[in-house]
């Protein structure tokens with residue numbers, strides 16, 4: 343089971359590396375890693391289990407964060423209570439095929455499980471993306487995402503490219519807004 347002890351923190355060079363493409367057929371090791379990454383997100387969103395295992399809540403986890411420099415990430419965007427998840431997938435070799443000119447940022451800013459401090463500021467993201475990825479069976483998927491799921495996926499793909507959320511924050515004025523940027527509550 344993945345816990346916070348398995349998650350590497352800023353300063354570790356793996357977080358600044360470009361991760362390697364995953365090749366098919368998947369090894370048993372990579373399949374297990376994918377399942378464990380999704381299980382971490384499920385556990386972290388379960389208040390009892392999060393408390394028991396001292397997990398910080400997460401809606402995404404990228405393989406480099408567990409020191410595996412692979413282009414793979416788990417995403418779990420929950421729905422309303424008792425409703426199915428809005429987006430729950432392990433993304434292998436994800437690629438953004440196109441993105442909107444329209445930008446968006448979370449009004450609260452972003453946090454990262456690999457960053458043990460608050461870094462205030464807006465993180466501009468594309469509001470809409472067209473995403474391609476492969477699932478654990480090697481099946482190709484293409485989907486359009488917008489708003490919250492699109493923001494989460496962009497944060498995760500950044501990890502595969504050695505980018506951390508605060509790289510995008512305006513250094514002079516972290517909460518500077520531009521009229522081409524939506525804010526998401």
Ligand code: NB4
Nearest residue numbers: 387399400401402403404452453454455456493494497
């Ligand atoms: C990834 C996110 C940071 C901004 C927005 C948010 C949380 C993360 C990092 C975009 C992607 C993890 C991966 C949350 C959270 C809302 C949903 C459901 C019930 C609690 C949970 C809390 F935990 N970010 N943390 N940060 N990362 N929303 N929510 N809630 O997930 O570093 O690279 O359980």
Ligand code: NI
Nearest residue numbers: 453454455456
């Ligand atoms: Ni992160």
